[in-house]
Amino acid sequence: MAVSEAPVPPELLDLLDRVPLPGGGPRSVEELPGGLTNRNYKVVTPAGAYVVRVQASDGALLAIDRDAEHASSLAAAAAGVGAPVHAYLPELGVLVVEYLPTRAFTEADLRDPANLPRVAEACRRLHAGPRFPRDFDMFEVQRRYLEIVRERGFRLPARYLDFMPDAAKIRKCLAVRAEGTVPCNNDLLPGNILDDGERLWLIDYEYAGNNDPCFELGNIWSESALPPGHLEELVTAYYGRRLRHKIARARLLGLMSKYGWTLWAAIQDGANDAIDFDFWSWGMEKYERAVAEFTGGGLTDLMNEAARSD
Known part of the structure; x- marks a missing residue:
C-alpha cells in the first residue's frame, strides 16, 4: 500500500x-x-x-x-x-x-540566449532518433479541431474564420521548400524541457509525430512568447548557420501554432469540466498574438522569404 x-x-x-x-x-x-x-x-x-x-x-x-x-x-x-x-x-x-532528477525550464530560461543552443541540441537529438508511429501536421490538426468546435457548438473566437484564407496561403507557401519530416515533440512548453545541469531532456509525447522541424522551433518560440530575435538564434543554432528561409518558415509555423492551439483551448473550454483551469483565457492569449501577426502587415514578406532560397 x-x-x-x-x-x-x-x-x-x-x-x-x-x-x-x-x-x-x-x-x-x-x-x-x-x-x-x-x-x-x-x-x-x-x-x-x-x-x-x-x-x-x-x-x-x-x-x-x-x-x-x-x-x-x-x-x-x-x-x-x-x-x-x-x-x-x-x-x-x-x-x-x-x-x-532535473529542474523544469521556465519562460525565463528560454529568454536567456545562453540556453537556446542547448535547446537546439536537444531537438536535434530527438529529430535524429527513431521515427514516430504517426505524423503531425498543424494545418490538418487545426482543420479537425475547427470541425469539432463547429459541430459541437463550442465557442469560437471573434473573427477566427476571417484568417482561414491566410492560413491556406501559408500552407501553400511552405510546400514550395518542404524538406521532409522528423520525429518531433510538437508541444515543447517550458515545463516539458528539463535540465539536469549538464544536458536537457524533452518530455510529454501526447502530441508527438513526424513533422517539419521548423514547427518544433517555431512552437517553442510561440509557446513562450519569445522575441523574434530569439527565434532567429534558435533556428541558427539548430541548423549551424543562419538560413533566412528557415527563420521565416519557423515564424510562419509559430503563427500556425498559435492559431491551431487556440482551438485546442476552445475544445477544452467546452468539453472538459474535470480540470479547474481557465482554458478560454489561455487560448485567447494565443489568439490575440496570432491576430497581431495576421494583421501586422509583414505576412506577405515572411511568405516570400520562406519560399526563396538564401
Missing part, C-alpha cells in the same frame, strides 16, 4: 497498487505540478523514483492517441532525450517513466 507525503485520494492509492513498479509497491507519492490532460505523480519505491502519469481525460477530441504516445516515448528514450519508459497500462490510462 502506498504511503503518501500529502493527502492523496484513496482511488489513486488503489490505482497505484495495480501499477507494477520495480521494488514493489509505492513507498511515497507526491503530485507534480503541471499537466492539463494528465495528473502526474512522483512515486518512490526502494528501487528508485518514477513518474506515474494518469490521464485526466480520454483525449479523443484532442486527437491524443495513447498508444502512439507510448510508442513515441519509447522512441524518444532510445534517442537519448526522453525519460526511460517502465510501464504502460492503457486499460488504466497510466504511463510510467523514470523520474529524472
Whole structure:
C-alpha cells in the first residue's frame, strides 16, 4: 500500500497498487505540478523514483492517441532525450517513466540566449532518433479541431474564420521548400524541457509525430512568447548557420501554432469540466498574438522569404 507525503485520494492509492513498479509497491507519492490532460505523480519505491502519469481525460477530441504516445516515448528514450519508459497500462490510462532528477525550464530560461543552443541540441537529438508511429501536421490538426468546435457548438473566437484564407496561403507557401519530416515533440512548453545541469531532456509525447522541424522551433518560440530575435538564434543554432528561409518558415509555423492551439483551448473550454483551469483565457492569449501577426502587415514578406532560397 502506498504511503503518501500529502493527502492523496484513496482511488489513486488503489490505482497505484495495480501499477507494477520495480521494488514493489509505492513507498511515497507526491503530485507534480503541471499537466492539463494528465495528473502526474512522483512515486518512490526502494528501487528508485518514477513518474506515474494518469490521464485526466480520454483525449479523443484532442486527437491524443495513447498508444502512439507510448510508442513515441519509447522512441524518444532510445534517442537519448526522453525519460526511460517502465510501464504502460492503457486499460488504466497510466504511463510510467523514470523520474529524472532535473529542474523544469521556465519562460525565463528560454529568454536567456545562453540556453537556446542547448535547446537546439536537444531537438536535434530527438529529430535524429527513431521515427514516430504517426505524423503531425498543424494545418490538418487545426482543420479537425475547427470541425469539432463547429459541430459541437463550442465557442469560437471573434473573427477566427476571417484568417482561414491566410492560413491556406501559408500552407501553400511552405510546400514550395518542404524538406521532409522528423520525429518531433510538437508541444515543447517550458515545463516539458528539463535540465539536469549538464544536458536537457524533452518530455510529454501526447502530441508527438513526424513533422517539419521548423514547427518544433517555431512552437517553442510561440509557446513562450519569445522575441523574434530569439527565434532567429534558435533556428541558427539548430541548423549551424543562419538560413533566412528557415527563420521565416519557423515564424510562419509559430503563427500556425498559435492559431491551431487556440482551438485546442476552445475544445477544452467546452468539453472538459474535470480540470479547474481557465482554458478560454489561455487560448485567447494565443489568439490575440496570432491576430497581431495576421494583421501586422509583414505576412506577405515572411511568405516570400520562406519560399526563396538564401
